[in-house]
Amino acid sequence: MIEITGLAKKFAVDNPKKLSEQEQKDPRLKGKFFHSVQDVSLHCDSGQVLGLLGPNGAGKTTTLRMLSTALKPDAGDIKIGGRSVVTTPLVARKSIGFLSGATGLYGRLTGRENIAYFGQLHGMSKAAIKTKIEELASLLELETFLDRKCDNYSTGMKQKTAIARAVIHDPELVVLDEPTTGLDIMAAQTVLDFIKRLKDSGIPVIFSTHHLQEVSELCDRVTVISQGKTGFDGTLQEFEALVPGSLNQSFLSVVKRSNH
Numbered sequence: 001m002i003e004i005t006g007l008a009k010k011f012a013v014d015n016p017k018k019l020s021e022q023e024q025k026d027p028r029l030k031g032k033f034f035h036s037v038q039d040v041s042l043h044c045d046s047g048q049v050l051g052l053l054g055p056n057g058a059g060k061t062t063t064l065r066m067l068s069t070a071l072k073p074d075a076g077d078i079k080i081g082g083r084s085v086v087t088t089p090l091v092a093r094k095s096i097g098f099l100s101g102a103t104g105l106y107g108r109l110t111g112r113e114n115i116a117y118f119g120q121l122h123g124m125s126k127a128a129i130k131t132k133i134e135e136l137a138s139l140l141e142l143e144t145f146l147d148r149k150c151d152n153y154s155t156g157m158k159q160k161t162a163i164a165r166a167v168i169h170d171p172e173l174v175v176l177d178e179p180t181t182g183l184d185i186m187a188a189q190t191v192l193d194f195i196k197r198l199k200d201s202g203i204p205v206i207f208s209t210h211h212l213q214e215v216s217e218l219c220d221r222v223t224v225i226s227q228g229k230t231g232f233d234g235t236l237q238e239f240e241a242l243v244p245g246s247l248n249q250s251f252l253s254v255v256k257r258s259n260h
């Protein structure tokens, strides 16, 4: 069970004039700080998939980076299985598999070497790494390119390799920031099928997306963030019931309601 309560994170702004026009008008800009995340709460049980939605700049990535311990929250708490990620980030890091927006593979290494390196960082034995890579290569369809240098990978190859790298250590929770963005339909489906498999094996998955079709296909729970605050947090059925017949309209109704 993952529980996030009252999460907040602000960033210092050296020169507000350098912000985008939209950010300059955003009520989250207060003096010398941009309050990217102001009050985010959500929860997700074992074997559930939670879709994190929100307009561009709403605070999804910032929230996921806090959840993955890459950023320290200014306020609020994150608990995984009752343990606080905020007070024990090093312990928590081992139990989380995180795919960030930037895949960050080492271009001069092969996909296999990139994945294995993360396994080593997590203290796995060579034999365990080998077995796990075989399993992931088959599930994510990496076999045909795994032993080529990552420099020449397509976007889809990079993303699938980065996902394999994120879960090499069998994490308790998987967090994916826009895992299907930029992928073709086949690669996206492979990633969605992989998320389904994680769910079926009881692992909670939290992923951000702009694709509502993915939400209806995969998610048990939906959280919508708007201007750094949770505007909706509930089951897929509750989200669908906001405006029956159109997930787009359900989403828009939450954003509209939150910004007033």
Ligand SMILES: Nc1ncnc2c1ncn2[C@@H]1O[C@H](COP(=O)(O)OP(=O)(O)OP(=O)(O)O)[C@@H](O)[C@H]1O
Pocket (backbone or CB within 6 Å): 011, 012, 023, 034, 036, 054, 055, 056, 057, 058, 059, 060, 061, 062, 063
């Ligand atoms: N390190 C930082 N310093 C200053 N501002 C930041 C920083 N990181 C994020 N922000 C700002 O916080 C806001 C939220 O950003 P975030 O990346 O979390 O949004 P998002 O919901 O993931 O957006 P998108 O859907 O476009 O990926 C944005 O206005 C962004 O510019």
